[in-house]
Amino acid sequence: MADAAGLLGWLEASSLSAAMRGSLWMYPIVEIVHITGFAILVGSVAMFDLRVLGFARALPVQALGRHLLPWALAALALIVPAGLMMFSAHPHDFASNKVFQLKLALIGAAGVNAALFHAGPWRDAGAWNEGVQAPPLARAQALLSLAIWLAVISCGRLLAYT
Ligand code: HEM
Numbered sequence: 001m002a003d004a005a006g007l008l009g010w011l012e013a014s015s016l017s018a019a020m021r022g023s024l025w026m027y028p029i030v031e032i033v034h035i036t037g038f039a040i041l042v043g044s045v046a047m048f049d050l051r052v053l054g055f056a057r058a059l060p061v062q063a064l065g066r067h068l069l070p071w072a073l074a075a076l077a078l079i080v081p082a083g084l085m086m087f088s089a090h091p092h093d094f095a096s097n098k099v100f101q102l103k104l105a106l107i108g109a110a111g112v113n114a115a116l117f118h119a120g121p122w123r124d125a126g127a128w129n130e131g132v133q134a135p136p137l138a139r140a141q142a143l144l145s146l147a148i149w150l151a152v153i154s155c156g157r158l159l160a161y162t
Helices: 002-012 015-022 026-053 061-089 091-095 098-119 121-128 136-161
Strands: none
Touching: 002 015, 002 061, 002 091, 015 026, 015 061, 026 061, 026 136, 061 091, 061 121, 091 098, 098 121, 098 136, 121 136
């Protein structure tokens, strides 16, 4: 606990934190990078999930996954550094904010759901690649994924009001 408090204090005293607070343009530019990143991530994930749910069944789901999932992962290279930079501006406020804590927990839950999908239904995706309904577990996980990411976006937006 003391270590976490020390880390937050160190971050708040850093020149990055001062620049994020003091510069007129830096925070909004970093926020635009964050938004660009999660638009790519959540957009890719949502298009994939909708295909698993049964939309555009003529599109081979394995090819769609090969196209979209690398983009979703690459988007993290924009989202995470930009998120950490904004966090550095007011580390104590964000760290103690329940909405921020919920947002991080939901991102973790989305990651676990995606990992279980890959280790589970995705391994047999050849059997439901094209023109066939995905198995119930795959569809349930796709629906859960959409719900979690919608909740992450909601928490992110609510940070400005909490
Ligand atoms: C991975 C998926 C993520 C999504 C979908 C997401 C979503 C959002 C959204 C919708 C906003 C509000 C943008 C706006 O109102 O203009 C936001 C802001 C923010 N996010 Fe994220 N975020 C993600 C990851 C992260 C991570 C990993 C961190 C930090 C470790 C983070 C930290 C922040 C901070 C500090 C803000 C600024 C809040 C404010 O100034 O009002 N985000 N995010």
